[in-house]
Amino acid sequence: NAGVTQTPKFQVLKTGQSMTLQCAQDMNHEYMSWYRQDPGMGLRLIHYSVGAGITDQGEVPNGYNVSRSTTEDFPLRLLSAAPSQTSVYFCASRGLSGNTIYFGEGSWLTVV
Amino acid sequence: QQQVKQSPQSLIVQKGGIPIINCAYENTAFDYFPWYQQFPGKGPALLIAIRPDVSEKKEGRFTISFNKSAKQFSLHIMDSQPGDSATYFCAASTGSGTYKYIFGTGTRLKVLA
Numbered sequence: 001n002a003g004v005t006q007t008p009k010f011q012v013l014k015t016g017q018s019m020t021l022q023c024a025q026d027m028n029h030e031y032m033s034w035y036r037q038d039p040g041m042g043l044r045l046i047h048y049s050v051g052a053g054i055t056d057q058g059e060v061p062n063g064y065n066v067s068r069s070t071t072e073d074f075p076l077r078l079l080s081a082a083p084s085q086t087s088v089y090f091c092a093s094r095g096l097s098g099n100t101i102y103f104g105e106g107s108w109l110t111v112v
Numbered sequence: 113q114q115q116v117k118q119s120p121q122s123l124i125v126q127k128g129g130i131p132i133i134n135c136a137y138e139n140t141a142f143d144y145f146p147w148y149q150q151f152p153g154k155g156p157a158l159l160i161a162i163r164p165d166v167s168e169k170k171e172g173r174f175t176i177s178f179n180k181s182a183k184q185f186s187l188h189i190m191d192s193q194p195g196d197s198a199t200y201f202c203a204a205s206t207g208s209g210t211y212k213y214i215f216g217t218g219t220r221l222k223v224l225a
């Protein structure tokens with residue numbers, strides 16, 4: 001049972017480059033989200049989705065785009081990377097009937 | 113009002129000690145309070161959670177104490193072990209269907225052997 005799978009694990013980008021962080025879950029969860037984790041800041045919600053075709057902004061959405069074409073996948077796109085986007089990114093999912101959020105193992109992104 | 117304030121930022125205890133991590137919130141609409149444990153290089157995982165209709169919940173060596181009137185809750189780790197060394201996050205959410213969790217800033221715990 002894979003749970004929530006994120007790729008890549010590590011990535012270095014140059015300022016201005018774009019990239020997509022991939023996230024897939026095999027638990028048939030309706031809710032999916034992306035968080036970023038920064039020292040002393042905890043986990044901050046970037047974007048979330050309550051089902052295929054439905055997305056909404058979280059606390060820190062600027063500079064990121066998401067889409068949800070299937071229940072399983074929820075990619076996060078960085079449009080034009082900036083050093084301020086250097087962070088650890090976590091994808092998470094939750095079922096409609098439960099409260100537990102399941103996190104992926106994280107993607108370490110460095111923007112130089 | 114949406115913040116969850118967590119303290120301390122870091123904590124070092126001897127093996128067998130009882131580390132206590134505290135969280136405080138303002139929004140009285142919060143009704144679900146989980147704690148997540150994160151080991152280095154891994155994603156956070158649910159450790160234990162409580163709802164405001166109880167004042168305490170125990171699961172193994174982990175206990176949540178909840179004070180509704182003070183709008184505070186805390187995590188106690190009994191007989192702490194080096195394997196408990198991790199970062200702990202408290203969180204809060206409103207409503208049974210909501211997906212918006214507000215996380216605390218995290219506490220890095222180190223348990224010395």
